Amino acid sequence: MANVLTKSDNYQHWRDDKLANTSTKLEDYLVEIENPFELRDSEKNKVVSLCQQGNFALFHVLEQTDYADAIINMNAQFGLKDFDRHLYVQDRGLAHITQSTNKNQSEFIxxxxxAIGWHTDGYYNAIEQRIRAFSLFCVRPASEGGTNEWIDPQMVYLLLREDNPDVAKALIHPNAMTIPEHKVNGKVRRTTSTGPVFFIDEASGELYMRYTQRKKNIEFLDSIEVNQAIEHLDELLSKHTDYHFKHLMHSGQGMLCNNVLHKRSDFNDDPNNPRLLLRGRYFNRID
Ligand SMILES: [Fe+2]
Structure with a gap:
């Protein structure tokens, strides 16, 4: 895939193949998992081929006594082992995504x-910590809301380029997007991260996207082309193309993906039974 961004023939071949092989029906992406600790070849192959073609798969597992253990085991069978050790990761790479009563933690949306706007995970990370895949698993949904929406970033690139090649070109500018350094009490917690929105990830040779729709603490290159391209991108995301997916996960359902662009709606909790999702972020890709 290395030259799809620059070589026109390679792009056209890749585009035709992707459009011909990408389903727009949510049910085509759902895989029933009988035993997450020991995947059948058919289950494993289906998830892998869905992720190769459309970059995500939805799965459903039967009730488990320990969901975290099941997800960690299952993810490892897809090669998802090198997890991001960020601030609130709990056991073996999973973060518990739930409303926090901890003051520091609840500063993070x-x-x-x-609600959280469109983004890819770890868009602020250094190359060594690039998030190539994540899993999201619903232990308990909210009593109302908390719907996820997502779109394959490679399809986003394709749709933008089909619509206007100049827009796609502006977003591969090496300095298109900058996330300034993050300081806490004068100490640098995270250094400045500058890079393109779309690029080829060298480790996998795949087209990759880093983006967030939040405009606070994000700087775009001061050029007309880049700023117009970001407007086009946000406009595309706000539409409902056939490649936009929306789903409210219920207990036992989850998603495995190659870091798709995603968002979630706001929600209301039953205080005795709060929404709980388990999320793993990995430097590996599902391939
Ligand atoms: Fe996310």
Missing amino acids: PYTNK
């Missing part, structure tokens, strides 16, 4: 009941 994922640990509140608020």
